[in-house]
Amino acid sequence: MQRKSLTRDExxxxxxxxxVGEWWSILIMRDALQGLRRFDEFSRSLGIAPNMLTRRLTALVEAGMLERRAYSERPPRYEYVPTAKGEDFRMVLMSLVAWGNRHYAEEGTSVELVERxxxxxxxxxxxxxxxxxxxLDRCVLQAGPAASTGMRERLASLAAKP
Incomplete structure (x- = not known):
């Protein structure tokens, strides 16, 4: 059994x-979840090359994180709207904000998560x-119903470590 395939597949x-693990994809999702929708808005916000932005938007649409909707026929123009799956990513981003502020904001926080x-x-x-x-120290990972034998063994060996 190869560990690499276990990790990647399961x-x-x-x-x-x-x-969504690529740098630009996470930043595009950040902007989309804050209301940006159009190619030129993402481009201005991120300073990303157009060809890279096109690739990342296409990948996020294919991953089901964004939905591509036409807003103009002549010329053809599209907006990118977070799907329910994309909206669920908000919690991941908020966790990254909190973690980054706690560990990498020596100069102080530039962005805070606050109650509206x-x-x-x-x-x-x-x-x-x-x-x-x-x-968090009361939480552990455990094998789910669809876990393979390899995943069950891996998690059991990690749980046995002090």
Whole structure:
């Protein structure tokens, strides 16, 4: 059994990174989730080369993160709207904001996650299905129903480590 194929085929982190793990894709999703929709808006915001932007938008559409919608027929023009899958990525981005602020903002935070109505700072949290906050040190990964034998063995060996 090859570890590489186990990781790429079965690991949810590896699968996710295959779709959105490239630098530009994450920044495009950030901008799309903040309301940018059109090619020229992304281009201005990111300073990305047009050919790279075209490739990344196409990949995000193919991954089901964005939906391409025509807004002009002559000339043909499109906007890119986050899908439900793309909206779910918001939590990943908010976690990156909090992590980056905590570990890489020596000069102070330039962007904060806050509650819309009160402006109070927020931190991404894990919660049970019933809504109870669960500290990260009380969380573990376990094999899911579709886990292969290799994944079950891998997780069991990691759980046995102190």
């Amino acid at each position: 690991c949810p982190i590896a699968r996710s990174l295959d779709r 109505d009160t402006g109070r700072p927020l931190q991404p949290m894990l919660a049970s299905a019933e809504g109870h906050i669960v500290p």
